[in-house]
Amino acid sequence: MIRVLIADDQALVRGALAAMLGLEPDITVVAQVGSGDEILPAAREASPDVALIDVQMPGKDGLTAAEELHGELPACRVLVCTTFGRPGYLTRAMAAGAFGFIVKDASPEDLADAVRKVHRGIRVVDPVLATESLVYGINPLTAREREVLTAVGAGNAIAEVAKLLHLTEGTVRNHLSAAIGKTGTRGRSEAAVVARERGWL
Template sequence: MTIRLLLADDQALVRGALAALLDLEPDLEVVAQVGRGDEVVAAAVDAAADVCLLDIEMPGCDGIEAAAALHTAAPGIRSLVVTTFGRPGYLRRAVDAGVSGFVVKDTPAAELADAVRRVHAGLRVIDPTLATESLTSGDNPLTARECEVLTAALSGAPVAQIAAQVHLSAGTVRNHLSSAIGKTGTATRAEAARVARERGWI
């Protein structure tokens, strides 16, 4: 039986390399490729994919959001995150979103193919180093609103602009930023956003 794959990565070169490697396997076939997270669900359903390999950082929506949408729309299609960004917070968010696997891009081709087969068989495949880091790094202390405000703050926009973007008052945004700064042990909102991003919380 051939396992039908969708590849989602905004870098065409990476997608092409992954497709070439996986198509060498006799039981794997790449049936669709997309470069945006918001194209994953429709393309996976249209191509009758069995497993979707998702990068995290993509336009439209990130791979974790795409996995959550896929899990809701087509729960029979499995998702496997394949990313450069091996951050513990990403792993936790991905598992919460319903992904079946999480590996980093420098995984050897044979191991990646095996991960695809195991995910297709209903097993969960997690990079062991990341799993250990995730267990030792603790839970994300930020609320959903604090994450939203910090994500908006990554651009360096002024408070008034962030407030308009997230539909909150400037005072409420300042409160969320202050709380996030305290929880991340940083001195500024820029540092708080950087730390949250490095830990995969946003």
């Protein structure tokens, strides 16, 4: 039997995934958690073969938790399953040690097949996302540019961003200008939206 841990912050989704996988004769769900902080402790206790992890969750995000899980329990293979099919998330997931990345609108058959393949050590990647990742490439934003765009995306003015990140307003403008150029957009708000859509933030 393939032992599976499911991590998703939405109880209905978590339950549906568990019910779907529970119908498979060779798969058993051994743990379910609703936050990124619970993944590693649950994996230590339940010893899953595959961890099915969402990206956006309370506490640690799924990609950070996946990296921790891969580092401490490398025998447990990570399959990221998310609503947010963004190229940057795929790149980050693979860098974190994930073996697969699928979106939640996959069919039950495709989900079970992905779990089996990942368990066997075969990489599984949503084909549309794989293509988009090739088109957009690796995240071009620096860590500071990501911080500035995230703060701007939260609705902060330049002066507020400067105070929040302990930078001068001129430095914030410079980072924003660089981010706008790298995202091919016309303004800071649009740059933040595009970066988020591509999974770069």
